[in-house]
Amino acid sequence: MRIVLLGAPGAGKGTQAQKLVEDYGVAHISTGDLLRAAVKAQSALGVQAKGYMDAGKLVPDELVIGLVTERLQQDDAQRGFVLDGFPRNTDQADALDVELAKLDMGLDAALLVDVRPEVIVNRLSSRRTCHDCGYTATEGVTACPRCGGKMYQRDDDRPETIARRLETYKNQTAPLIEYYRGHGILKEVDGDRPVGEVYADVTSSLGL
Numbered sequence: 001m002r003i004v005l006l007g008a009p010g011a012g013k014g015t016q017a018q019k020l021v022e023d024y025g026v027a028h029i030s031t032g033d034l035l036r037a038a039v040k041a042q043s044a045l046g047v048q049a050k051g052y053m054d055a056g057k058l059v060p061d062e063l064v065i066g067l068v069t070e071r072l073q074q075d076d077a078q079r080g081f082v083l084d085g086f087p088r089n090t091d092q093a094d095a096l097d098v099e100l101a102k103l104d105m106g107l108d109a110a111l112l113v114d115v116r117p118e119v120i121v122n123r124l125s126s127r128r129t130c131h132d133c134g135y136t137a138t139e140g141v142t143a144c145p146r147c148g149g150k151m152y153q154r155d156d157d158r159p160e161t162i163a164r165r166l167e168t169y170k171n172q173t174a175p176l177i178e179y180y181r182g183h184g185i186l187k188e189v190d191g192d193r194p195v196g197e198v199y200a201d202v203t204s205s206l207g208l
């Protein structure tokens, strides 16, 4: 399985990716998680990325493409992968095609988890994320149900940044829907339903 998950921030890509990883043993490659880890570690990449992330803007392509290229070469990704949050624009999608071709791989599907913007704003503002493993839950949950880590509100899940992220999605990332439709690999599921129902559609649309 080699797939790209598309959808606005808060559409549930991470949640669906985690379920696919648990059930099919593929690698979860989330550029948001990789970047947040770099920020936490205060690496050179993290220091460069932080300002863009806090502002709800995309981190420059060359930084993110380098990160994904490296990650795709790791052992676990050879069994398959779910890309979550990458690509975010058509230049990244083109770069991904080139990298995959070098590795003699191709994408099986680009799966759009479709959720209306009104729903997204509510989901993101009440979302809490685990400091240690990145698991997400709604506000009120203080300990991570998966690893026991402390839950916090991401800086970019605050109302002032959410609007900016949704604007970035509309202008830069949403065009990927037509991009992958043109490549004949687009699948769509309605993401505005309980997690289990969305997941049932995800697996059936992927033919799993």
Ligand code: AMP
Binding pocket: 009, 031, 032, 033, 035, 052, 053, 054, 056, 057, 058, 059, 060, 061, 064, 084, 085, 086, 087, 088, 092, 156, 165
């Ligand atoms: P996410 O966790 O996917 O919502 O990503 C959080 C933030 O990380 C985004 O708002 C961007 O600032 C940055 N980011 C994540 N993935 C990418 C990407 N593929 N290209 C550029 N920036 C990214």
